Amino acid sequence: xxxxxxxxxxEKRVRAGVTASPQYLSGLDMFHSHAxxxxxxxxxxxxxxxxxxxxxxxxxxxxPLVAGRYKKDAQGQVYMDCNDAxxxxxxxxxxxxxxxxEANPLGKDIMKHVKVLMPWAMVGKDKxxxxxxxxxxxxxxxxxxxxxxxxxxxGASFWxxxxxxxxxCRGMVLEPxxxxxxxxxxxxxxxxxxPASYDLLEKPPLFKLIGLFARLGWRAxxxxxxxxxxxxxxxIQAWKDQSAAALPGSSxxxxxxxxxxxxxxxxxxALQPGVDRSVGLVMDLRYKRDLxxxxxxxxxxxxxxxxxxxxxxxxxxxxxxxxxxxxxxAEQVNTxxxxxxxxxxxxxxxxxxxxxxxxxxxxxxxxxxxxxNNCVQFPIYDIDMGSGAPDWYEMxxxxxxxxxxxxxxxxxxxxxLLLSASTAELKSLRAQFAADxxxxxxxxxxxxPADLASVG
Numbered sequence: 001x002x003x004x005x006x007x008x009x010x011e012k013r014v015r016a017g018v019t020a021s022p023q024y025l026s027g028l029d030m031f032h033s034h035a036x037x038x039x040x041x042x043x044x045x046x047x048x049x050x051x052x053x054x055x056x057x058x059x060x061x062x063x064p065l066v067a068g069r070y071k072k073d074a075q076g077q078v079y080m081d082c083n084d085a086x087x088x089x090x091x092x093x094x095x096x097x098x099x100x101x102e103a104n105p106l107g108k109d110i111m112k113h114v115k116v117l118m119p120w121a122m123v124g125k126d127k128x129x130x131x132x133x134x135x136x137x138x139x140x141x142x143x144x145x146x147x148x149x150x151x152x153x154x155g156a157s158f159w160x161x162x163x164x165x166x167x168x169c170r171g172m173v174l175e176p177x178x179x180x181x182x183x184x185x186x187x188x189x190x191x192x193x194x195p196a197s198y199d200l201l202e203k204p205p206l207f208k209l210i211g212l213f214a215r216l217g218w219r220a221x222x223x224x225x226x227x228x229x230x231x232x233x234x235x236i237q238a239w240k241d242q243s244a245a246a247l248p249g250s251s252x253x254x255x256x257x258x259x260x261x262x263x264x265x266x267x268x269x270a271l272q273p274g275v276d277r278s279v280g281l282v283m284d285l286r287y288k289r290d291l292x293x294x295x296x297x298x299x300x301x302x303x304x305x306x307x308x309x310x311x312x313x314x315x316x317x318x319x320x321x322x323x324x325x326x327x328x329x330a331e332q333v334n335t336x337x338x339x340x341x342x343x344x345x346x347x348x349x350x351x352x353x354x355x356x357x358x359x360x361x362x363x364x365x366x367x368x369x370x371x372x373n374n375c376v377q378f379p380i381y382d383i384d385m386g387s388g389a390p391d392w393y394e395m396x397x398x399x400x401x402x403x404x405x406x407x408x409x410x411x412x413x414x415x416x417l418l419l420s421a422s423t424a425e426l427k428s429l430r431a432q433f434a435a436d437x438x439x440x441x442x443x444x445x446x447x448x449p450a451d452l453a454s455v456g
Contacts, residue, residue: 006094006135013086014053014132016060016067020082023065025151026185027345028300030078030354032150034070034119034129039146039158040110041383041390042100046140048169051386053089055169056132060087062177063161063298065152066130070123076352078123080152082180088131090115098141102392102442105228106143110396113145122149129153144390154300156284159378169386182299188291188339189346197336200303201344202358209356215366216399224401226418227426228394229433229440231259233413243320253323259405259415260372261322266429267401267421268314271368277314278369280304280361281328283338290335291342303341304359304371305332311368362400370401370421381409392442394418401425416442 060067068082100106106113113135117127129149136142148158164174204212236255239262243253264277271277285301286293293301305328314322331337348354361371381389389409398420408414417440419426433440 006092009093010091014056014089015084015086018061018064019084020064020180022079023182024079027349029151032300034122034149034151036147036149038114040394041144043142044391047142047385047387051169055165058168059165062174087128091134094135094137097139098137106394114147154302157298162383166383189342191339193340193343194336197340198331200341202360202363224420225423226420229417230442231415246320257323257326260326265314266432267425270425270428275368277309278364279307280371304361306361365400370403373404380406
């Protein structure tokens, strides 16, 4: 494919016009670091760029922290100065028609559409925790790339922000956000803990930690690819029917657990032999009543428990049985284990040493595991910026095996998967899809009456 030239035609700081009190980052924020994750949304029918910018400004009024800057106090603790310094907003004009489609996604071209910020170049610099890059082609097709810093957002916070931006673009009035209070997470880490409770964290000695980071870095450069798959609604329903018939006394396997079990079964032959396979399962601390975090807490409030399989189980047991096992043991998700995790995070924050910690499932991904992102409930295809929903989404390959599951754009019961894994593992998964007769190609989305109305 010939390279399409692009020209930067607009670069500005979008501001909210409001400020807020400084917000200290919690131990969980610092653990996730100032690394950024780019999300790409493709709008083949284009976007109204003036409306996009105006909506962003309106959304920032509800989240003034996002327009702030990282700073350190006299003790070296990091906080966000909510000074409305603004979010970077860039528009690029690209030659020719948009070369991407459901049959030809961006893939490795994603990195041509973002402006990478290194995590060590954020604190004390004029660098916003969110950047927006718009690439508009001559046929009006748009690639929208949002580059968000993890120490400000977890997945739930990011998607709440994106949904409010979408609502603002569609003329909806946003309710004022509750007063920012990042201290509730810091205070949660000061409760008394039971030292005998399950420890969700790895605390390796320095030499081992450096080795783990080196292996993660090497995987990012050489070992990880990504695959985008669409599992049709009829396949999901068939799996659910099979689960209900095989396990009549159960509550029924969820879409997420069925899909995850299928993926693990598919990649297992290409994983390291002779070791357990693991699935890192996201827990949202906002929904753990005893921790007393607000449901709309804005920041990092996610952690990971772990489900495990043997290679023999994945090879021999049925999909319903494997899906039933895709859950964390009770000892990993009780209040005592979560309070112990938060206490460790806070203690390491005070020592400015959260980088010394790792979740156990993250370490297991270096052996034969993956992290299941909690996007299964996130409204990726609801991000309508006034011109209709995106046609598909993409993200960069992760440094670890990472699985994202979201409903399809048509919300017909099917799901879109984005899997970061090795080339061999993706090949093994594709072979399983083929053997089972499952067509996972993205199909061009049919316009609904609502979509047709939205474009006049």
